[in-house]
Amino acid sequence: MATITKNPAPSNDATPGPLVKLPAPGARLATIAGSAVALAGTFMAWTWTSEFPGDLTVTGYPAGLQVLVLIGAALTLLFALSGQGIRGLGWLTPGGANAATRLTALGTLGTIGYTMGAIAAELGGVVNLEPGAWITGIGALIAAVAALALPFDQPYPADDSDPGAWARFRHSLTAPAAPRVSSKLPSWAEILIIVAGFALALIVFTYGIGTEGAEPFIGFLITVGFCFTGANRAGVVSRLTALTHKHRNVALTAAFAAALCFPLTQDNDYFALIGTNILIFATVALGLNVVVGLAGLLDLGYVAFLGVGAYTAALVSGTSSSVFDVQFPFWAAVLTGAGASLVFGVVIGAPTLRLRGDYLAIVTLGFGEIFRITVNNLNGKAGPDVTNGSQGITQIPDVVLFGWDLGQPLDIAGFTLGRNANYFLLMLFFTVIVVTVFRRSGESRIGRAWVAIREDETAATAMGINGFRVKLIAFALGATLAGLAGAVQAHVSYSVTPDSYKFASTAPPNSAFLLAAVILGGMGTVSGPLIGGALLFLIPAKLSFMENYQLLAFGLALIILMRFRPEGIIADRRKQLEFHDTGQLDVPEQRLPPEGGVSATKAGA
Structure with a gap:
């Protein structure tokens, strides 16, 4: 069991007050192991019949909802390894790895859990699940539970000794956004990153619009929602946003080119x-x-x-x-x-x-x-x-x-x-x-x-x-x-x-x-x-x-949305400052003249 210690020392983070840190090195190792097991399970058959949407009966390559679970498990593994300090992966989580790991692990568990439930409901019971589905589900469950024990990336104001799993999840969604990290890459590399980002967006959109059946699309929404939020908490989205602001015309051209390529990717005119x-x-x-x-x-x-x-x-x-x-x-x-x-x-x-x-x-x-x-x-x-x-x-x-x-x-x-x-x-x-x-x-x-x-x-x-x-x-x-x-x-x-x-x-x-x-x-x-x-x-x-x-x-x-992200999916800086507590005083500090040789500082209410 992870030990809980309080750290009253001041922090540069915007959130003031005493902090709760949950050092749990074993939690990250368990998250890595669970996500690896879940990833391996996507290459095994999940059901025995092709009546369920997507070809989930073949062993050796993933298809349908297996692809979505594989993506979620792979991102969880990468974020966890980045938090472990693996050299070369630090660029993936400039804003912190633990919240991103927690969110992608929960998204992976949600997708495989929904898939197993849908298979059981449509085909007539859990007997229709092959061992691959159980292996993936157990691995995703281990990764999600372990990820909830990871420490906070940013200081958390402790009202009691143990914030609990729900507080950890809420903190992953509502903590101040990761700061934009200034890029030291050459301009041509930044432009390539922007192009790759919009190409990835085209692939995601094309995959979503091409899904056939309600079950694959619901799984797509679960995976994309959690993975995008996790990438945002990791700072990847903030870094890409900073590059698009820096190269605005290039970003608009790349977005137009990606949209222009969309009809070329569609075989179905519908x-x-x-x-x-x-x-x-x-x-x-x-x-x-x-x-x-x-x-x-x-x-x-x-x-x-x-x-x-x-x-x-x-x-x-x-x-x-x-x-x-x-x-x-x-x-x-x-x-x-x-x-x-x-x-x-x-x-x-x-x-x-x-x-x-x-x-x-x-x-x-x-x-x-x-x-x-x-x-x-x-x-x-x-x-x-x-x-x-x-x-x-x-x-x-x-x-x-x-x-x-x-x-x-x-x-x-x-x-x-x-x-x-x-x-x-x-x-x-x-x-x-x-x-x-x-x-x-x-x-x-x-x-x-x-x-x-x-x-x-x-x-x-x-x-x-x-x-x-x-x-x-x-x-x-x-x-x-x-x-x-x-x-x-x-x-x-x-x-x-x-x-x-x-x-x-x-x-x-x-x-x-x-x-x-x-x-x-x-x-x-x-x-x-x-x-x-x-x-x-x-x-x-x-x-x-x-x-x-x-x-x-x-x-x-x-x-x-109003509860967790009132500024919307894409928000400008003004809305973020308006809807989120940054820890800054509403009125700047006012220095009072010294009285009796003793200086005093008074903060405006």
């Missing part, structure tokens, strides 16, 4: 369709991030601007179901849709942006519902025949650009791109435009004014910022970006209907999911809404059996 819809949803979320993340305006009817762009582009697309006998070129249809959304943004924002907080949220929610009801009533009976009511506008033709019909397969360098892959590339072009606009506007003078309004509108107005004008610009810009995405969405889906633009429904895009994507990903950041939008679209697409419980599941996910 997966390319999921990728296209993810880009549409994530791009709209990034437009909402201008309104919510930068300007701090709670807009609950933002999906209506997506609908305005989609309906406008559909009406001028030349479809037979449109009442207007016109056919604009695609670029003109996109500009028309974006312009219509801009007009609606100004018309709705001008009278409502003088409101604040909950009142603004209620008004924008009302606008979203009014838009849906209006287009539903423009059916020739309750109103003029413009949108065909609940039937919507259908048979929207495919886009033709420079003689290239996106509805027809295209052969490029031996790769065949189907219709959905073509639209993925088209939507990727618009995503780059939206990201560029967001970056430029956020770093401009108007972007700083948005942040000032978000933090304290009264103080910003007192400093000379025209709050109404600044907020109206944010509202109009967000609406325009949504209109761009809506124009592409109309052509991708062949039709637009009123039911696609509700506040909350079981299928995105809708205002509730868009807002959740911004909060989940990280408000005010570029990559945050893109990641949040990808998750919130991909998860419902893969877990169709949870259709009736999606809102409940996402509600619980947001509660957990």
Whole structure:
């Protein structure tokens, strides 16, 4: 049993107070041994029948969920060896190895535990488990239990003599983030690391979107969630983030190149369709991030601007179901849709942006519902025949650009791109435009004014910022970006209907999911809404059996996120300082003049 000692000595860490250290050298050795056993077990058969998704019946090479467990066990082994002081692995854990080891070990145990339970449930009992599954499970259990006994990477304020396993796990998630470590590598090596990072992200995303069946995808979520959090606690993510900030243009180019390669990796055109819809949803979320993340305006009817762009582009697309006998070129249809959304943004924002907080949220929610009801009533009976009511506008033709019909397969360098892959590339072009606009506007003078309004509108107005004008610009810009995405969405889906633009429904895009994507990903950041939008679209697409419980599941996910990471998955420095206790005083220390020859120091309350 590990001994517990208290160390009252001061520390440079941000967390003050007495510290609890749990020196347990045997715990790390047990973690190494357990993860090695779990890794070896992935090369053995886990079940005897191929009825379970993935080929888990072959001995000699892993497949399906075995690959995920192998990755988790391998990362646990590497992090544990790094904490052991193995030469050459220190670069892997610049922020500390123990928390990362603990998280990846728990993720490995969670994945193998879920897999064993799913096999038993689907095939009729634990008798369907082969010895390989038991060996892997026992090894993962040993590694997880031993990892919970590892000491803390950072000081832990001790309220009692033994913080317990739950406190150790909570501390791994909520301790101050590992500091960014300055890199001493040459520039070419840093660029190679950035490229490798985005290549790894492409591999992970491609693997996740290509999983067939709910069981492999749930295992994928467990593994990626714990391993990413572990890598973040180890400092790997912070180091990569520092490199991307240093070489920002290189990072954006690498991200674009990785996304450009995605359709070339897909044999199934349906997966390319999921990728296209993810880009549409994530791009709209990034437009909402201008309104919510930068300007701090709670807009609950933002999906209506997506609908305005989609309906406008559909009406001028030349479809037979449109009442207007016109056919604009695609670029003109996109500009028309974006312009219509801009007009609606100004018309709705001008009278409502003088409101604040909950009142603004209620008004924008009302606008979203009014838009849906209006287009539903423009059916020739309750109103003029413009949108065909609940039937919507259908048979929207495919886009033709420079003689290239996106509805027809295209052969490029031996790769065949189907219709959905073509639209993925088209939507990727618009995503780059939206990201560029967001970056430029956020770093401009108007972007700083948005942040000032978000933090304290009264103080910003007192400093000379025209709050109404600044907020109206944010509202109009967000609406325009949504209109761009809506124009592409109309052509991708062949039709637009009123039911696609509700506040909350079981299928995105809708205002509730868009807002959740911004909060989940990280408000005010570029990559945050893109990641949040990808998750919130991909998860419902893969877990169709949870259709009736999606809102409940996402509600619980947001509660957990607010508890452990309120700044979102990707957060800027301002949010991290705002939501986490750094141990710094709220008011700087004030030096008092000496009284009676004795100096005194008083800290502000």
